[in-house]
Amino acid sequence: MRLTARGAGLCAAAVVLLAVGLAFGYRHLVVLGTACVASLLFAAGYVWWRPRLTVARGVEPDRVMRGESSTVTLTVGNASRLRGATLVAHDRCGAASVPVPLLRLKAGGETTAQYPVPTDRRGVVAIGPLRVVRRDPLGLMALARGYGGTAQVWVYPRVHRLTAVPTGITRSLDGRDDRVPHGTITFDTLREYVVGDELRRVHWRTSARVGELMVREQLDTSLPRLAVLLDDRRRSYPDPERFEAACEAAASLVMAAFRDELPIALRLLSGRAAAGPSARDFLDVLAEADFAEMSGKSIEELRTQRVGDTLVYLTGDPDLTQVSTLRTAYPTLVAGVFGDARPALERIVVLAVRDGEEFAAAWDGVQRW
Known part of the structure; x- marks a missing residue:
């Protein structure tokens, strides 16, 4: 008050x-x-006096690409059967406050308001709660209260279509690396039998030993696996727009991998990783990505625990000395550098670009991975 x-x-x-x-x-x-x-x-x-209000909020859609439209629909009702309510309300939408017309809301009545969500910037837009301000007729005092829950809208980076996809890698018996477009099946692990499994995959020796049917789980080892490492250090991006471009490049790689049904891993240099069966889980991480201060621990983890065949490093820092140590762990190493500098390193495919659109063109222009 x-x-x-x-x-x-x-x-x-x-x-x-x-x-x-x-x-x-x-x-x-x-x-x-x-x-x-x-x-x-x-x-x-x-x-x-606290008015009895019911607030229902809907957001459609709650996940959009940057620049696409998203709309919030608010339905506010006066649950009181006797007293009307003269109110002034504002709904929080990100950093903005959106006025909601609720003046003279009669007893038992309700009103609906809609407004667009700003999607011109990548990120997570927090919506709500509804802030209702009650004033006396003389305008001497005001009391604000929150009503209803909150919602979020994930604004994803723009996606640029990538047509080229690296081939998979498998090792031959004589030690050579063969690049193949299709997979080869190999044994991965044993698991318990479930209804629907083929009997020819039952491992009878292990089943006899443990007393339960155990089946072989097989894995395609030569499918191309993409590992994307996004540099989210503040010092790497003198211009914040370069970080937005790096996020667009990461989102484009994610969508290209899921379109071609290829395994992909996404990590931020700050340590956060994306995992899940759908592209949405990866794009959520990219929408939530922000600058962080860290030492680059993920590079050490990627060196000791290889998670793919092709590593794509996205950064605004032209100094690639640290990531160049991964050349022995990954057969193919690609660095997308967003800025004016054009570094060149042996055994690293360097794509020096300015924005996400240039990255897509440069990526598709690589002749051989």
């Missing part, structure tokens, strides 16, 4: 009138001061 400018002036006037009236015996001033106090008490009691 807070005093408005008018309420603060009336409160000061009440103090002066009562002080002067009581000190010098002016009864008329005392009456006026008492009337001011009564007005303030009435205002406090009026705004303290």
Whole structure:
């Protein structure tokens, strides 16, 4: 509860009138001061009453690409059967406050309001709660309360179509690396039998030993696996727009991998990783990505725990010394550098570009991985 400018002036006037009236015996001033106090008490009691409101919020869609439209629909109802409500409401939408017309909401009535979500920037837009401000008729006091829950809208980076996909890699018996477009099946692990498994995959020796049917789980070892490492260090991006371009490149790689049904791993240099059966899980991480301060621990992890055949490193820092140590762990190493510098390193495919669209063109222009 807070005093408005008018309420603060009336409160000061009440103090002066009562002080002067009581000190010098002016009864008329005392009456006026008492009337001011009564007005303030009435205002406090009026705004303290809590209206019974129901708030339903819907967001459609809640996940969009940057620049696409998303709409919030608010339905606010007055659950009271006797009293109407004169209210002023604002809904929080990211950093903005959106006015919602709720003046003179009658008993049992409801109103619906819609407004667009700003999607011009990548990120997660927090929506709600609805902030309802109740004022007294004299405009002396105001009290704000929150109603309803909250929602979020994930604004994904723009996606640029990539047509080229690296081939898979498998090792031959004579030690050579063969690049193949299709997979080869190899044993991975054993698991318990479930209804629907083929009997020819049952491992009878292990089944006899443990007393339960165990089947062989097989894995395609030569499918191309993409590993994307996104540099999210603040010092790597003098211009924040370069980080947005790097996120667009990562999103484009994710969508290309899922389109061609290829395994992909996504990691941020700060340590966060994306995992899940759908592209949405990866794009959520990219929408939530922000600058962080760290030492690059993920590079050490990728060196000891190889997670793919082709590593794509996206950064705004032209210094690739640290990531160049991964050349022995990954047969193919691609560095997307967003900026003016054009570094060149042996055994690293360097794509020096300015934005996500240039990255897509440069990626498709690579003749051989």
